[in-house]
Amino acid sequence: MRWELTEEQELFRESFAGWLDRFASAESVRKLLDSGESSAFDKQFAEEGWASVGLPESLGGQGGGLLELALAAEELGRHAAPSTAWLCAALTAPLLPAETAERVLSGEITAALAVDASRAADAAAPFRVAEDGSISGEVATVLGAERASLLIVPARGPEGVRLHLVDATADAVSVAPRNLLDRSRRAADVTLTGAAGTLLDADAESALADVALRAAVLISADALGAMERMLDLAVSYSKTRQQFGAPIGSFQAVKHSAATMLVSVEAARSIVYFAAQSVQERHPQCAIHAAVAKAQVTASAVAAADSALTLHGAVGYTWEHDLHFYYKRAKLDAQLFGSAAAWNERLADLLPLLPAAS
Structure with missing residues (x-):
């Protein structure tokens, strides 16, 4: 299944990606991580209104829903941009009184x-x-x-x-x-x-259950973005790195590895978008859809990270190369708000037991 975005959603994604290209380029991110200080980025992010996209106007947001938040998470993951403040705002704002939520989304408080x-x-x-x-x-x-x-x-x-x-x-x-x-x-x-x-x-029980599903979707979207970027880096590197007088991208094993990563990316995109819309609309099976996204997409991102690092070899370990940003990002996404194993256990509990075929 291929998920088609609306014209407005495509425009938002392109606009947000363009903003991140300017303010969260690989070199900018490297400087932010070197300094250990991202507050200036977080402040600019909120002041320019990106933190409020995907959240209700009644809370000071710009409207939209979880799918728009997932698109934002995907781009943040693709750029390895600092995203703690954004994710915290996205998860906590719906739990807060309207006046407090508005201050959080504006960046006034966290x-x-x-x-x-x-x-x-x-x-x-x-x-x-x-x-x-x-x-x-x-x-x-x-x-x-x-x-x-x-x-x-x-x-x-x-x-x-x-x-x-x-x-x-x-x-x-x-x-x-x-x-x-x-x-x-x-x-x-x-x-x-x-x-x-x-x-x-x-109601704490229902509120926390909703946060768990939203977090699962958004972390999965972040992993999708990191996986997309690792595929781009691996393909680009395989066209320039030569062994035995030929680009390594011409070797069958490298082609198969890149193709596997591409299939994982395309499958993950549909899974994440579908889960986001399902949770937003409170579909009767939204808990299953979110569990599938968290378990499958983050596990695929970890596998893609390992493949990308193998294709790059030793240079992929270095601070000067961009790959390690996304490698670490994917590894953390696999553990944030529950591991793939934990969400697979949830999935097993949610699915009905059927008799074995005779």
Whole structure:
């Protein structure tokens, strides 16, 4: 199946890709990662309105939906651009009061969801609410927590798990940055010791389940973009690198490897776009579609990364070559918000059991 985008969606993708070509070229990204500071990029990104595409106007967004967000994620992955602030905004804005969400999308403040980013967002809440209403607990690898102004904290109390809004700069909040192999994303460990929180008006179980599906789709789209770029790099390199007096691209084994990557890219594109639209429209099987995307696309991206590195040889390991950006990106995407194995387990639980054929 080939998914056809609307004219408006194609225009958005082209415009966004053009903006990233200007402000997130390989050389610009290399400088950002060298400095370890992407706040200027994040600020410009938000100020020029890109963070608000795909989110409701009632929250300060420009409209659209998860498919538009997936197109943005794909281009961010293709450019290996810093995307922590954008992803956090896309996941947290629907959970926040409208006024706060608007400030997040404008870049005035930042928000992070206090869940372990190595697991699906609807995994067990590690925080507890005391009798006086204060919140305590700790969680590792919170995406975007290092620079967050606010934390959305799932915490268990007498009434079950509820979502609380916590000031990330309060004395009762400790944030310890965690180094990731892929430096285009940021995470930190978060500890709350009696922090004050404001209860959010949302059903925690359904809200976190929705975030888990949205995150699965957006991480899959990011992996798709990285995979596309790795294919481009591998094909370009195979046309110029020579062995035995001929370009390595003329060798049958190299052709087969590139062809396999191309098939994976084209299949992944349809899977991601379909899953995005399914989750947006709350299709009865949207959880299955999101699980397929997260499990299959991120696994394909890891396989493509390994193939691209093999085709490049030793030069692919070097900081000066662009391949390592996308290689690391794909490897992290495979683990963010749940591994392929974990989502395959979900998929198995979601599919009906059928009797074996006789």
